[in-house]
Amino acid sequence: MSRAIEKLRNIGIVAHIDAGKTTTTERILFYSGASHRLGSVDEGTTVTDYDSEEADRGITIYSAAVQCQWKDVTINLIDTPGHVDFTAEVERSLRVLDGAVVVFSAVEGVEAQSETVWRQADRYRVPRICFINKLDRIGADFERTLGEIENRLQANPIALQLPIGASDDFEGIIDLVEMKALYWDPESEGSKFEPREIPEEHLEAAEEWRGKLLEAVALLDDDVLQTYMETETIPSEDIHRLLRKATIAGTLQPTFCGSALDYIGVQPVLDAVAEYLPSPLDVPPVQGLHPNPKKQAKGPETRKPSTDEPFCGLIFKIQSDAHADLYFCRVYSGVLKSGTRVLNPRTNKKELINQLWHIQADRREKLESDEIEAGDIVGVIGPKEAATGDTLCDQGKPIILESITFPETVISMAVEPESNADRKKLTDTLTKLGRQDPTFRANISEETGQTIISGMGELHLEVLKNRMLRDFNLNVKVHKPRVSYRESLSAPVQGRGQFDRQMAGEAHFAAVTVRMEPFNGEAPVAFKNEIKPGKLPGELEAALLEAVKDQVDGGGILGYPLMKVQLTITDVEYREGETNEAAIRAAAAQAIRECLNQAEDKGSIALLEPVMKLEVVTPDEFVGNIQGDLNKRRAIITHSELRGNLHVLEAEVPLSQMFGYSNDSRSLSQGRASYSMEPLKYAEAPPDVLKTMLG
Numbered sequence: 001m002s003r004a005i006e007k008l009r010n011i012g013i014v015a016h017i018d019a020g021k022t023t024t025t026e027r028i029l030f031y032s033g034a035s036h037r038l039g040s041v042d043e044g045t046t047v048t049d050y051d052s053e054e055a056d057r058g059i060t061i062y063s064a065a066v067q068c069q070w071k072d073v074t075i076n077l078i079d080t081p082g083h084v085d086f087t088a089e090v091e092r093s094l095r096v097l098d099g100a101v102v103v104f105s106a107v108e109g110v111e112a113q114s115e116t117v118w119r120q121a122d123r124y125r126v127p128r129i130c131f132i133n134k135l136d137r138i139g140a141d142f143e144r145t146l147g148e149i150e151n152r153l154q155a156n157p158i159a160l161q162l163p164i165g166a167s168d169d170f171e172g173i174i175d176l177v178e179m180k181a182l183y184w185d186p187e188s189e190g191s192k193f194e195p196r197e198i199p200e201e202h203l204e205a206a207e208e209w210r211g212k213l214l215e216a217v218a219l220l221d222d223d224v225l226q227t228y229m230e231t232e233t234i235p236s237e238d239i240h241r242l243l244r245k246a247t248i249a250g251t252l253q254p255t256f257c258g259s260a261l262d263y264i265g266v267q268p269v270l271d272a273v274a275e276y277l278p279s280p281l282d283v284p285p286v287q288g289l290h291p292n293p294k295k296q297a298k299g300p301e302t303r304k305p306s307t308d309e310p311f312c313g314l315i316f317k318i319q320s321d322a323h324a325d326l327y328f329c330r331v332y333s334g335v336l337k338s339g340t341r342v343l344n345p346r347t348n349k350k351e352l353i354n355q356l357w358h359i360q361a362d363r364r365e366k367l368e369s370d371e372i373e374a375g376d377i378v379g380v381i382g383p384k385e386a387a388t389g390d391t392l393c394d395q396g397k398p399i400i401l402e403s404i405t406f407p408e409t410v411i412s413m414a415v416e417p418e419s420n421a422d423r424k425k426l427t428d429t430l431t432k433l434g435r436q437d438p439t440f441r442a443n444i445s446e447e448t449g450q451t452i453i454s455g456m457g458e459l460h461l462e463v464l465k466n467r468m469l470r471d472f473n474l475n476v477k478v479h480k481p482r483v484s485y486r487e488s489l490s491a492p493v494q495g496r497g498q499f500d501r502q503m504a505g506e507a508h509f510a511a512v513t514v515r516m517e518p519f520n521g522e523a524p525v526a527f528k529n530e531i532k533p534g535k536l537p538g539e540l541e542a543a544l545l546e547a548v549k550d551q552v553d554g555g556g557i558l559g560y561p562l563m564k565v566q567l568t569i570t571d572v573e574y575r576e577g578e579t580n581e582a583a584i585r586a587a588a589a590q591a592i593r594e595c596l597n598q599a600e601d602k603g604s605i606a607l608l609e610p611v612m613k614l615e616v617v618t619p620d621e622f623v624g625n626i627q628g629d630l631n632k633r634r635a636i637i638t639h640s641e642l643r644g645n646l647h648v649l650e651a652e653v654p655l656s657q658m659f660g661y662s663n664d665s666r667s668l669s670q671g672r673a674s675y676s677m678e679p680l681k682y683a684e685a686p687p688d689v690l691k692t693m694l695g
Helices: 021-031 052-057 084-096 112-123 142-152 200-218 222-231 236-249 266-276 420-436 458-470 538-553 581-601 620-632 661-668 687-694
Strands: 008-015 064-070 073-079 099-105 128-133 157-159 161-164 172-175 180-184 193-196 253-257 286-289 301-303 312-319 326-333 335-337 341-344 349-352 355-360 363-366 371-373 377-381 391-393 411-417 441-444 451-455 476-478 486-489 493-503 506-518 525-529 565-573 605-619 636-643 646-654 674-684
Touching: 008 021, 008 084, 008 112, 008 266, 021 064, 021 073, 021 099, 021 266, 064 266, 064 355, 073 266, 084 112, 084 312, 099 112, 099 142, 099 266, 112 674, 128 142, 128 266, 142 157, 142 253, 157 200, 161 200, 161 253, 200 222, 200 236, 222 236, 236 253, 236 266, 253 266, 312 420, 326 335, 326 355, 411 420, 411 458, 420 441, 420 451, 420 458, 451 458, 458 476, 486 506, 493 581, 506 581, 525 538, 538 565, 538 581, 581 605, 605 620, 605 687, 620 636, 620 646, 620 661, 661 674
Parallel strands: 008 073, 008 099, 099 128, 128 253, 157 253, 525 565
Antiparallel strands: 064 073, 161 172, 172 180, 180 193, 286 301, 312 326, 312 391, 326 377, 335 371, 341 349, 341 391, 355 363, 355 377, 411 451, 411 476, 441 451, 486 605, 493 506, 506 565, 605 646, 605 674, 636 646
């Protein structure tokens, strides 16, 4: 369906868990006419939390795409999870979105996952607006939350509204642009609201905050600044124009307030999405690389959001189905038509586009036409080998867009089928789960033969286990979760591997020397080639590099993946007619094994453990209990502050010490403490942990 691209908004709703994202999304869908009843998170009847696991737990687990119309604007909206175990859903959504609404609870303020999603949005340069929610709750504080957004997130929130009252007395909001009070009608479930004059007791505060707004806007434009200095006011159209410009540039974040549960303040957020967040035309053209390395030297390939450009799109999510997988695709340029073939440059294979679907949470709707244009988001059926993060593009104009980077897994557990008959079914199921969820890993342990699945947390693995049972009808036995360690080195080592054999009457020879050393770059493992050009034929040099990477993927002495290591190929010995790919691979494997054995002999194997960033919020009287318990868990408390009448502790703590913390923190605080935890880094584990593992 053709639509004006400037009237399109691709946005996400992001926040910490329990800030009210899904309730806000429900209100947006209801007021825009996309749904005809108001769903409830508590009752499990929301549009976007349609999965039975989400309904049972009352949390969002999977990002859900829905579309709605607001006035003359079409909004593609993605509701994302707030729980850290499902951060991949936020990551892949922000990668393809043009803007975001960040929801904050006025009671808890900026929480741990609020910081995570804000950083993710920063990384993808996603413009955003803020909605301070839950102002009807006891302990709600608009100004404190606004200050935390500014200080903790290093952001520039600019208040466009003020609450009228707070907690039980919260009754409406003040629009600082039009200087009107807005009141919502609960009888109409918030569908109706009316502007009135600002109450006398709130007028002085409103004028003070409007002054701050006008000063911030005036600094964005010299002519407007001149007008403001002369008249002490700025026309509304200039305020909106300059706020839009600053929002898209990321220099300001317009901030709104309300209570989605009590129907207050949602329509102005929709107005702001249309008014301030960008269309696909307002963001820079997407850039990528030509698949041919020789052509990459000419610089990046660029695709503008235009139907005149060659087609390119990014697969950002895969949803398994009994009949055929559904691929969520953001179309960046050109036109995608059903019945056509497109190129997947990662596999260098053509993929058939059988059907195009408009996605509405758990429902699919046929498009009015069999094509989708630049800027839009669509569901695709047909591809066979595409994975999350893959580019699809025009066969004649290939391009590889930047893929999506997902965090390392931190926790694993063994699973086994309850019967041998289910063994192949388990393998197929794990393959399907891995295609859908990029933070899920499955492999076979060489030591025990067990199938090990890895994920982002205990809840993540529990949800995956339940999916095996519910969606795939597969009964599995699961073992206790365990930490996903990594191996590294504390000192450089060098190893030489030689393969010299007679096979079937022919001589086979190769010798490879490699150096392994500690490394602190961005990649878990870095590779370097110091072989002199021309010393090895090109195809054998490529085979050598591939062999070295394959061996490193096999892990270290303990079988854990290597991390913070640089591997350098320093020398290779070649004999004409005797050195072939098989000999090269065997020599490379021996060289790396020699390095690892040397490291073990010298005591320079380092075991890295996942360290979590922990935030505990507790009433003041339980701080001593919580701190004492954290000290026993090897936690390092990095920050402590009062937030209203609650005490907030931030700490870094090894994941291995945090199993069962949910129950322990409740018992230490009479059920009144809450906590959130997210992966922070890998750090060296204590020597006794390594000693136990080495036996």
